[in-house]
Amino acid sequence: MLFNIVASDSEKLYEKENPTYDEIIRFIKDQMNIVSPLLTYIDDDGKSYYVNCTNDTNEIRKRLSIIKKVNLYITLQSWTCAFCTYEENTEEKCEVCGQMKK
Numbered sequence: 531m532l533f534n535i536v537a538s539d540s541e542k543l544y545e546k547e548n549p550t551y552d553e554i555i556r557f558i559k560d561q562m563n564i565v566s567p568l569l570t571y572i573d574d575d576g577k578s579y580y581v582n583c584t585n586d587t588n589e590i591r592k593r594l595s596i597i598k599k600v601n602l603y604i605t606l607q608s609w610t611c612a613f614c615t616y617e618e619n620t621e622e623k624c625e626v627c628g629q630m631k632k
């Protein structure tokens with residue numbers, strides 16, 4: 531299965547036969563430097579689905595027995611700092627107080 535992982539400013543190909551969700555997330559973190567990606571899959575009818583777990587990627591694989599390349603779109607998921615409660619962090623560190631994500 532070939533994933534074309536699309537972020538706002540870059541795209542990367544990830545090829546693996548039966549990847550787990552964690553493997554995809556790790557690839558995105560290592561190769562694209564994105565910490566908390568939300569993944570979205572859009573089917574042929576233009577309907578979009580969140581991809582949150584390995585069940586979801588298996589589901590996509592079942593639909594795509596013929597087509598092998600899958601676009602996955604990344605939306606950045608922001609997190610709230612436990613120390614200063616700043617809510618819009620997308621990096622590994624809090625943008626306001628510099629605490630690491632917990």
Ligand SMILES: [Zn+2]
Pocket residue numbers: 611612613614615616624625626627628629
């Ligand atoms: Zn903070």
